[in-house]
Amino acid sequence: MNERDDVVWNNLGEFIRAQRELANLSLRQLAELAKVSNPYLSQVERGLYKPSAEVLKNIANALHMSAETMYGQAGLLDEDSKNAAPHGVENAIKLDPGLSQDQKETLIRIYRGFTER
Amino acid sequence: MNERDDVVWNNLGEFIRAQRELANLSLRQLAELAKVSNPYLSQVERGLYKPSAEVLKNIANALHMSAETMYGQAGLLDEDSKNAAPHGVENAIKLDPGLSQDQKETLIRIYRGFTER
DNA sequence: TCTCTGCGCTAAGTTTACCAAGCGCCCGCT
DNA sequence: AGCGGGCGCTTGGTAAACTTAGCGCAGAGA
Incomplete structure (x- = not known):
């Protein structure tokens, strides 16, 4: 400290x-x-x-x-309040503050697996 | 506790x-x-x-x-802001024309699995 | 084989958040 | 004057967060 x-x-x-x-x-x-x-x-x-x-x-x-x-x-929050533009499922996922980075990646991977076919 | x-x-x-x-x-x-x-x-x-x-x-x-x-x-956030999350992800999923009904349900189930406490 | 390295876990110790008891002060009563 | 109650603070003590040392196991080389 x-x-x-x-x-x-x-x-x-x-x-x-x-x-x-x-x-x-x-x-x-x-x-x-x-x-x-x-x-x-x-x-x-x-x-x-x-x-x-x-x-x-x-x-x-x-x-x-x-x-x-x-x-x-208390200085316990991140400064990286980086937000992107909202559009479509992927962006909504990226915007969601309740998801971790890894969760977002997982969801997007599944989403792409569904759509890219 | x-x-x-x-x-x-x-x-x-x-x-x-x-x-x-x-x-x-x-x-x-x-x-x-x-x-x-x-x-x-x-x-x-x-x-x-x-x-x-x-x-x-x-x-x-x-x-x-x-x-x-x-x-x-960790359950350390306000209870009175618990419903403040707009759940844009779920809406975006439901609106997506490139997904089948089953795929939408799958995605939403995973999403809720990530976000629910 | 045997050693080496990284893995997750246990045990024991130190540090620190947090509480109960109580002190001294001030203000409003009577 | 005395007294009662609320104020903020100090002082120990307990419990819980956190660390350092070290255990046993599994896989990879020599």
């Missing part, structure tokens, strides 16, 4: 605290909503701990924000 | 192992790519441990898939 990552985690804490205060929630209130102990949340907000994805998701839901946004702030 | 979650984590392990084998990677190779120890990856694949989001992201990148997909498989 290098110090660039530390900065990211610190920002995450500040981000959570800012959102919590924006929602007019006390530390204890948010802790209960997010199903974590209040001391732990305190330490997370000050950047002492790196919360797990599970906790991150609960905090996000408690703050009425998407888990993706939370992961983004 | 109730047992419904355990099932999710188990599926995650199987999912990772399947993807790894699809990519023709040995456990040690993927471990190095994902910057984790190979015994740990082994236990993750067998559902003994619940990897942190950090590890999940590294594994996803090593397998050339998006971190979101990984989180989705």
Whole structure:
């Protein structure tokens, strides 16, 4: 864990605290909503701990924000949000965010096996 | 952590192992790519441990898939955005004039096998 | 044959996320 | 004045994530 990552985690804490205060929630209130102990949340907000994805998701839901946004702030998402143009089965497959690269290749291979004949 | 979650984590392990084998990677190779120890990856694949989001992201990148997909498989994404996926793939398949009805059903079955939790 | 290398797994240890108990402070009561 | 309750924080402790060392097996050469 290098110090660039530390900065990211610190920002995450500040981000959570800012959102919590924006929602007019006390530390204890948010802790209960997010199903974590209040001391732990305190330490997370000050950047002492790196919360797990599970906790991150609960905090996000408690703050009425998407888990993706939370992961983004935590630096846990890919930057490669590369999307292509939509047309036809192959492109729809390539666009689908719920498929892995290998799954996409598998589906496309099967699809071509059906059509190229 | 109730047992419904355990099932999710188990599926995650199987999912990772399947993807790894699809990519023709040995456990040690993927471990190095994902910057984790190979015994740990082994236990993750067998559902003994619940990897942190950090590890999940590294594994996803090593397998050339998006971190979101990984989180989705791990059950770490929002429930309220669970239906947000437009399923453009299924529609594109159904609209494709070059596929027979059986072929469409086959493709959709495989697709759902990939995306369902 | 025997050795070498890579495979997946086990065992034991270290690190770290997370919790329960409790402290000190401030503010609103009476 | 005293007291009660909410605030955020510190302090141990437990459990779980993660690592290092090493086991046994299978296949490939010499």
